[in-house]
Amino acid sequence: MALRGRLNSFLRVLIPAFAQALGLVLPLARSSPLGATPGEGTIHAIYESRETPRFESKLDSLVAARLNALGIRPRLCSDAVFLRRVYLDLTGTVPTAAEAGAFLQNPNPNKRQALVDRLLDRPGFADYWSMRWGDVLRIKAEFPINLWPNAAQAYHRWVHDAVSTNKPYDQFVRALLCSSGSNFQVGEVNFYRAVQNRTPDGIAAAVALAFMGVRFETFSSGQRAGMIRCFSQIGYKPTGEWKEEHVFWDPLGASKLPDAIAPGRASLLTPSGQVPAREANTLPKTLPSNAPGKALMPDGTELLLPANRDPRELFADWLIRPENPWFARSFANRVWYWLLGRGIVQEPDDFRPDNPPSNPALLDYLAGEFVASHYDVKHLCRLITTSTTYQLSSLSHSRSPEAEANFAAYPLRRLDAEVLIDAINKIAGTTDLYTSAIPEPFTYIPEDQSAISLADGSITSPFLALFGRSARATGMENERINTPVPAQWLHMLNSTHIQRKLEQGPALRQLYNSSKKGRDLVELIYLTILSRSPSAEEVATFEAYGPKPPQGRPNPAADADKSGKQIQTPNRPYSAKTNREWLDLSWALINSSEFLYRH
Amino acid sequence: MNLSLPLTRRDALRIGLFGTAGMLFVNSRVWGANEAPPELPVPAAGASGSGIEPKTKSIIQIFLWGGMSHIDTWDPKPDAGRDFMGEFPGTLPTNVAGIQIGELFPNLARQADKYSLIRSMTHRNNGHETAAYMMQTAHVPGEGLAYPSVGAVVSLFKSGDYKGLIPPYVVLTQPQGRFCEEGFLGAIHKPFATGGDPNQQRFEVEGVISRGISDERQVSRKQLLASLDTLGQAMAASPQITVSEEAKKEAYELILGPGRDVFDLSKEKSGLRDRYGRHTFGQDCLAARRLVEARVPYVVINYPGGWDTHSNHFPTMRRQCPQLDQGLAMLLQDLHDHGLLETTMVWCCGEFGRAPKVDWQPPWNGGRNHWGAVFTALVAGGGFKGGHVVGESDKHAEEVKNRPVYPIDLLGSIYALSGIDPNSKLPHPMGLDATVLPPLTEGVKSGGLLTEIM
Structure with missing residues (x-):
């Protein structure tokens, strides 16, 4: 509340400044009937920059080579579009009106780069990218992954720490692959528990999908066999703590014996140290001979697996190398997909020989840069988001069927479920309730927690389910479904849930009740919801909105705002606007494509 | 009747034979005098081309979330004594000779000719989500895919025929939310949860009918x-x-078009609304009938109130059962009166039953725990015959005595009556192999389709 109060007083100071500054940008309002459509020029002014895109960096030149060959001349997005885009892509959050105003008025030519640097250090970056990792790493307490609530929290906490400290990606993956310990204490061991099928085969498939971008079944059986061997010695043993279990290297298969070692259970060894008779037949008394086994890896490398080494480590040594054909490339591609909505290899988790990258040189370059930076994830994000390619307009200027795969325009994508509800709540000053179907400790969360920071995929709401949040059952990117369906529109257009936020949300009410009911308020609502100023046509459309005054009784108090400037609104002076009409403006803006889609 | 592939499987055959044969000897009184016992052997669930005439056009599923006690309701064991029967020792005769149900269901006792009771449902799983998943998909967890629920599958297969304004898979009123019910079929097959309360002055269906x-x-x-x-x-x-x-x-089209009228219960006679019961469940049942009239293929009534009665069991049953009795009995009667029961299937059960032996100890103080070993499901209409009992539990309702019915058998029968081939492929976004029901391979238990009542 305190923060909100400060923000609002800040805005009150800023409003006149905005109006002035934006008066320069906007043509004078002219009266226009409801339904006026903005002209071509206005559209470009809102969404595109007049500058010609310069493809100077190595990354950009690799993209431009393709675009030139296709004869595509893309345009650069406007500052307002860039602002919203990069906020959403890096932090899963929309900017406040104050942040938007400050950025739009900032004359510094390097302000886009500076904004990227700031956003990468925000808590929202860690929240949002942990959410994306949560989909890939299947962080979910209940069915079908069944991590259990506090294990899901521990897993997420570890991922979140890694993202916020920018843990180098090689170390991140090595920890996930090689750790042992309790699911409650050593969060990363939950990688091996977050599979529907806890067999060597099921685990190898999860590893291939997460860290190689490969759907395991597309490997030949020979390629699969070697990987499966590497994950054939993972043991899970329960402890005396409810639902706690240890994940560990278990070469002897001790944890698979009935009554395996656990406090309170029959112990494996008798006090004299003898293996009891019943188990004697199943448990080897000594380690197998030290002759190394062999595993043929998917790239044809033969991996020696000595009996005294944890094969997970040997697998990690094979995977985490600059020359590995999948490791750096699949992650560079995934980050590109997260930021640009389409992989260079598309789908982003479907690397296979017959699904080649649309721009192999670009993928090689990104992977090389990533390795050279010692697997610095934020460096990769910075490299991409400060590129001209990332900053292209989303308005399509090409009919080439190859435009999309060659990144000629930033693609429209509906906001993720979590991002969408967070944006609405931020704008309205409201919160949503998130619960788990199974109430347990660790599933009750603070009322004001954002949806992007929810740790556990089982903690949810009807809104998140309706808008296609990932089920986190498989770790595939396409489990998150952002395709609009009629039921989502019913909810956005007409549900009590959304309507109540628009009517009663304290932040919006403060706007509707503001004494400055005039164009400044239209301006502020646009800035709050769409992070930009309205065009003259948009202002005129809203001015004409509302019931017409009775015929023959023209309103003598033609509207005058505090500056004394007459505003020409023939039949709908601002003084006649009710809260309901201001609410309908907010309603229309949150239902506009511009709000609902990254663009 | 297809006697091919699945019947060559020893397990299915053994279970099918023993199950049905057992019923002939032990439970024959349940079969009507003029009625032939089912042919032997029954086709195993999952067989394509079962030869069963698809009569079902719409399905109403009443889901008793939490798991309703079977011994207190539709599988009473009056001789088992107070440790089992608890506070409801009585039974009621029904309008079908030989069938008795628990004392809390006088209205259903008068409608027994319209439904059949499966008293040998079993899957032996006592976890809510896993059991709910098994009862709604007939798949078992760990197959590598998270399958869509029966409602989503019906919604998919009816999408060619059904072009109504209302979504094809409707939940009254709150979503079940135990697992991702549309699975990999995508958001278009997600159940549309109405929200609101049909027992209020105005049934405010979320997104369709808004306040003010x-x-x-x-x-x-x-x-x-x-x-x-x-x-x-x-x-x-x-x-x-x-x-x-x-x-x-x-x-x-729903917000401003005619579709929303389906939810306007004030268009029904006040007397009829009274007979359904002026409570949320009763009016849910009435809304379900109106949805079926609008040809919506799959309607779930997610029971408003849970049945997970570890403690406070008997008071909860005393409160909820009369409403379940009133609403469900009236729904069957009203569907019949509208000539809809022939083509509308109603099925009602929880994800499991509850322990027949009462736990009198603190903190449960007369509670019942989860029980997946045996429980009861009620089926009616849409091609299911009324007036029968399928299978039997043992003397304390703790185990299946004969004719086990697994989720695959129940859902297989529902699909068969809906004209959905259980071996049909489901469209998986990655093109993975997924079928409506799991193939009957080694280890999949099946007692065969419910041909006795189809």
């Missing part, structure tokens, strides 16, 4: 949105916007 927004305002703000959708106009030709606009148009 007149049609006039709906229309004017729809125009405002169209005018202010600047990016949408600029990119009207893009596939993303086209898909979105199409979906929005469909939504507006």
Whole structure:
């Protein structure tokens, strides 16, 4: 509340400044009937920059080579579009009106780069990218992954720490692959528990999908066999703590014996140290001979697996190398997909020989840069988001069927479920309730927690389910479904849930009740919801909105705002606007494509 | 009747034979005098081309979330004594000779000719989510895919025929939310949860009927949105916007079109509404009948109130059972009166039953725990015969005595009566192999389709 109060007083100071500054940008309002459509020029002014895109960096030149060959001349997005885009892509959050105003008025030519640097250090970056990792790493307490609530929290906490400290990606993956310990204490061991099928085969498939971008079944059986061997010695043993279990290297298969070692259970060894008779037949008394086994890896490398080494480590040594054909490339591609909505290899988790990258040189370059930076994830994000390619307009200027795969325009994508509800709540000053179907400790969360920071995929709401949040059952990117369906529109257009936020949300009410009911308020609502100023046509459309005054009784108090400037609104002076009409403006803006889609 | 592939499987055959044969000897009194016992052997669930005539056009599933006690309700064991029967020792004769049900169900006792009871449902799983998943998909966890629920599958297969304004898979009123019910079929097959309460003055279906927004305002703000959708106009030709606009148009057909009238229960006679019961469940049942009249293929009534009665069991049963009895009995009667029962299937059960032996110890103080070993399901209409009992539990209702019915048998029968081939492929976004029901391979238990009552 305190923060909100400060923000609002800040805005009150800023409003006149905005109006002035934006008066320069906007043509004078002219009266226009409801339904006026903005002209071509206005559209470009809102969404595109007049500058010609310069493809100077190595990354950009690799993209431009393709675009030139296709004869595509893309345009650069406007500052307002860039602002919203990069906020959403890096932090899963929309900017406040104050942040938007400050950025739009900032004359510094390097302000886009500076904004990227700031956003990468925000808590929202860690929240949002942990959410994306949560989909890939299947962080979910209940069915079908069944991590259990506090294990899901521990897993997420570890991922979140890694993202916020920018843990180098090689170390991140090595920890996930090689750790042992309790699911409650050593969060990363939950990688091996977050599979529907806890067999060597099921685990190898999860590893291939997460860290190689490969759907395991597309490997030949020979390629699969070697990987499966590497994950054939993972043991899970329960402890005396409810639902706690240890994940560990278990070469002897001790944890698979009935009554395996656990406090309170029959112990494996008798006090004299003898293996009891019943188990004697199943448990080897000594380690197998030290002759190394062999595993043929998917790239044809033969991996020696000595009996005294944890094969997970040997697998990690094979995977985490600059020359590995999948490791750096699949992650560079995934980050590109997260930021640009389409992989260079598309789908982003479907690397296979017959699904080649649309721009192999670009993928090689990104992977090389990533390795050279010692697997610095934020460096990769910075490299991409400060590129001209990332900053292209989303308005399509090409009919080439190859435009999309060659990144000629930033693609429209509906906001993720979590991002969408967070944006609405931020704008309205409201919160949503998130619960788990199974109430347990660790599933009750603070009322004001954002949806992007929810740790556990089982903690949810009807809104998140309706808008296609990932089920986190498989770790595939396409489990998150952002395709609009009629039921989502019913909810956005007409549900009590959304309507109540628009009517009663304290932040919006403060706007509707503001004494400055005039164009400044239209301006502020646009800035709050769409992070930009309205065009003259948009202002005129809203001015004409509302019931017409009775015929023959023209309103003598033609509207005058505090500056004394007459505003020409023939039949709908601002003084006649009710809260309901201001609410309908907010309603229309949150239902506009511009709000609902990254663009 | 297809006697091919699945019948060569020893397990299915053994279970099918023993199950049905057992019933002939032990439970024969349940079969009507003029009625032939089922042919032997029964086709195993999952067989294609079962030869069963698909009569079901719409399905109403009443889901008793939490797991309703079977011994207190539809499988009473009056001789088992107080440690089992607890506070409801009585039974009621029904209008079908030989069938008795628990004392809390006088209305259903008068409708027993319209439904059959499966007293040998079993899957032996006592975890809510896993059991709910098994009862709604007939798949077992760990097959590598998370399968869609039966409602989503029916919604998929009926999408060619059903073009109504109301979504094909409706939940009254709150979503079940135990697992992702549309699975990999995508959001279009997600159940549409109405929200609201049909027992209120106005059934405010979330997104369809909103409080305090007149049609006039709906229309004017729809125009405002169209005018202010600047990016949408600029990119009207893009596939993303086209898909979105199409979906929005469909939504507006419900908001401003005739579809919403289906939810207007005030169009029903007050007396009829009284007979359904002036409580949420009763009016849920009435709304379900109206949805079926509008040809919605799959309607779930997610029971308003849980049945997970570890403690406070008997008071909860005393409160909820009379409402279940009133609403469900009236629904069957009303569907019959409207000539809809022939083509409308009603099935009602929880994800499991509850322990027949009462736990009198603190903190449960007369509670019942989860029980997946045996429980009861009620089926009616849509091609299911009424007036029968399938299978039998043992003397304390703790184990299946004969004719086990697994989820695959129940759902297989539902699919068969709906004309859905259980071996059909489901469209998986990655093209993975997924079928409506799991193939009957080694280890999949089946007692065979419910041919006794089909």
